[in-house]
Amino acid sequence: MRRLPTVTPRAYERIAQAALAVLTLIVFTGAAVRLTGSGLGCPDWPKCKGGLTPALDTHTAIEFGNRLLTGVVALPCIAAFFGAFRRRPYRRDLMLIGGLLPVGVLGQAVLGGMTVWYGLAPGWVMAHHGLSMLLLIAAVALVWRAHYEPGERPRSTDRRMIWAVRGLVPLGAIAIFAGTVATAAGPHAGGAGTDDEVVRLRWFGLDTLDWAIQQHARIAAVLGVAAVAVWWLARRRRLDSVTRNALTVLCVLLAAQGVIGTTQYLLELPAEIVWVHVALASLTWLAILWAAAAAGRLNSAARTSPPHDAAESD
Numbered sequence: 001m002r003r004l005p006t007v008t009p010r011a012y013e014r015i016a017q018a019a020l021a022v023l024t025l026i027v028f029t030g031a032a033v034r035l036t037g038s039g040l041g042c043p044d045w046p047k048c049k050g051g052l053t054p055a056l057d058t059h060t061a062i063e064f065g066n067r068l069l070t071g072v073v074a075l076p077c078i079a080a081f082f083g084a085f086r087r088r089p090y091r092r093d094l095m096l097i098g099g100l101l102p103v104g105v106l107g108q109a110v111l112g113g114m115t116v117w118y119g120l121a122p123g124w125v126m127a128h129h130g131l132s133m134l135l136l137i138a139a140v141a142l143v144w145r146a147h148y149e150p151g152e153r154p155r156s157t158d159r160r161m162i163w164a165v166r167g168l169v170p171l172g173a174i175a176i177f178a179g180t181v182a183t184a185a186g187p188h189a190g191g192a193g194t195d196d197e198v199v200r201l202r203w204f205g206l207d208t209l210d211w212a213i214q215q216h217a218r219i220a221a222v223l224g225v226a227a228v229a230v231w232w233l234a235r236r237r238r239l240d241s242v243t244r245n246a247l248t249v250l251c252v253l254l255a256a257q258g259v260i261g262t263t264q265y266l267l268e269l270p271a272e273i274v275w276v277h278v279a280l281a282s283l284t285w286l287a288i289l290w291a292a293a294a295a296g297r298l299n300s301a302a303r304t305s306p307p308h309d310a311a312e313s314d
Contacts, residue, residue, distance in 0.1 A: 004086055005086065006086050006087070006088045007083045007086045007087045007088070008087075008088070009087065009089075009146070009149070011083075012080075012083055012084070012087045012094070012146055013143070013146040013147055015076060015079050015080050015083050016080055016098075016139070016142045016143045016146045017143055018076040018079075019076040019077045019079070019080045019101055019139055019142065020136070020139040020140065020142070020143050021076075022072060022073040022075075022076055022077075023073060023077070023101070023105075023132070023135050023136055023139050024136065024282055024283075024286065025069075025073070026066075026069060026070065026073050026108075026132070027129075027132050027136075027278075027279075027282045028275075028278075028279050028282070029066050029069055030066060030128070030129075030132070031275055031278040031279065032062070032066075032275060033062055033063055033066045033190065034120075034125070034188060034189075034190035035188050035190075035271040035272075035274055035275050035278075036059065036062055036193055036271070037059065037188075037190060037191060037192030037193025037194065038058075038059035038060075038062035038063045038190070038193050038194070039063065039115075039116075039120045039189070039190025039191055039196075039198070040063070040116065040119070040120060040190065040191045040194050040196045040198075041057075041059035041060040041061070041062055041063030041064065041193070041194055042060060042063045042064055042067065042116065043116065043194075043196075044116065044117075045112070045113035045116045045117060046113060048060065048063070048064050048067070058193070059193040059194050067112075070105065070108070070109055070112075073105055074102060074105045074106075077101035077102045077104075077105050078101075078102045080098040080101050080102075080142060081095070081098040081099045081101060081102050083098070084098040084099075089149075091145075091150070093145060094142065094145060094146060097138055097141055097142045097145065098142055100135075100138040101135065101138060101139060101142070104131065104134070104135040104138065105135070107131060108128065108131055108132065108135070111124070111127060111128050111131060112128060115127075115128050119191075119196070119198060119199070120189060120190045120191060120196075120198045120199075121198075121199055122184035122185075122199065122200065122201050125180075125183075125184060125190070126177075126180045126181070126184055129176075129180050130177070130180070132282075133173070133176060133282075133285055136282070136285060136286060136289065137289060140286060140289040140290060140293060141289075141293070144290075144293040153296070153297065154240065154242075154294070154295075154296035154297070155296050155297050156239075156295065156296040156297070158237060158239070160233075160237075161230075161233060161234065161237055161239060161295065162295050162296065162297075164229075164230045164233060165230055165234075165243065165247070165291050165292055165294075165295035166292050166295065167226070167230075168223070168226060168227060168230060168250075168288050168291065168292065169288055169289070169292050171219075171222065171223045171226055172223060172284065172285055172288040174219055174223075175216070175219045175220050175223045176281060176285060178212070178215055178216040178219045178220075179216050179220075179277075179278075179281060181201065181212045181215070181216070182209065182212040182213050182215075182216045183274075183278075184200065184201040184212075185200055185201040185202070185203075185208040185209040185211075185212045186200070186209055186212075186269055186274075187269055188269070188271055188274060213265060216261075217261065220254075220257065220258070220261065221258075223254065224251075224254045224255070224258060227247065227250050227251050227254055228251055230247060231244070231247040231248060231250075231251050234247055239295070240294070240296075242294040243291060243294040243295050243296075246287060246290045246291035246294050247291050249287050250284065250287040250288060250291055253280060253283055253284040253287055254284060256280060257277065257280050257281065257284060260273060260276055260277050260280065261277055264277055
């Protein structure tokens with residue numbers, strides 16, 4: 001029996017990049033399902049309207065198509081796991097992280113089914129999106145590690161800068177969570193296209209949406225100020241260009257998100273602009289993760305004070 005071909009480090013990196021791309025894409029399409037009111041286009045799971053090949057009206061086609069896309073997403077994720085065994089040289093860290101991807105996709109499929117079974121209840125929808133963000137962490141880690149051989153990944157002795165960049169990760173996670181709360185209280189429940197009534201968050205009655213939007217805006221503002229501060233420090237302390245570029249992209253995305261978020265609020269949350277906001281939120285999350293990875297790992301002799309020439313402006 002012929003053995004499976006080996007995988008080169010460069011080929012494996014491309015597999016990891018493909019997995020990251022499709023895991024990002026499924027977030028975009030999942031948001032489109034909800035914002036077109038097609039979340040219950042298939043009211044059961046794993047079948048759709050009692051069969052595997054349902055008659056497709058518009059909303060059923062959108063929801064069923066998104067389910068089929070899960071299979072496409074699974075392929076590079078499975079390849080990332082099994083490809084790690086055939087990669088030469090073999091690396092256990094890539095195998096372990098790669099294994100998280102197909103497990104996560106399976107979890108997403110099951111969680112998506114539970115979300116449908118419970119009629120798009122806010123808690124299930126929020127959990128579904130949260131798992132997507134966790135999967136992106138694993139995918140970014142896999143791409144980053146696949147790019148470097150052991151011992152090649154950047155290290156830094158600037159303890160303050162590393163932790164400053166890393167501090168953006170929990171801030172970003174909180175901002176995303178606050179965004180899902182605002183969405184769960186908002187008008188785009190996901191069942192409008194099929195005339196299904198979907199429960200919304202009503203922690204403060206009819207004022208819940210305004211409250212959630214205000215909290216989300218405040219948290220996003222804190223994240224934006226923190227990102228600009230870290231970007232400025234990165235330039236002052238002469239961090240590498242990869243980290244500075246990642247922080248620059250992050251600041252641009254956050255500025256765009258501020259404009260889009262304000263616009264959608266003033267226009268009373270049109271679905272098209274909400275979708276752009278959700279899509280950019282995913283890209284912003286990727287920028288945060290990439291900046292944290294690029295900032296490097298701490299050397300044992302980490303310093304806390306800037307280098308002598310860091311006080312000088314670029």
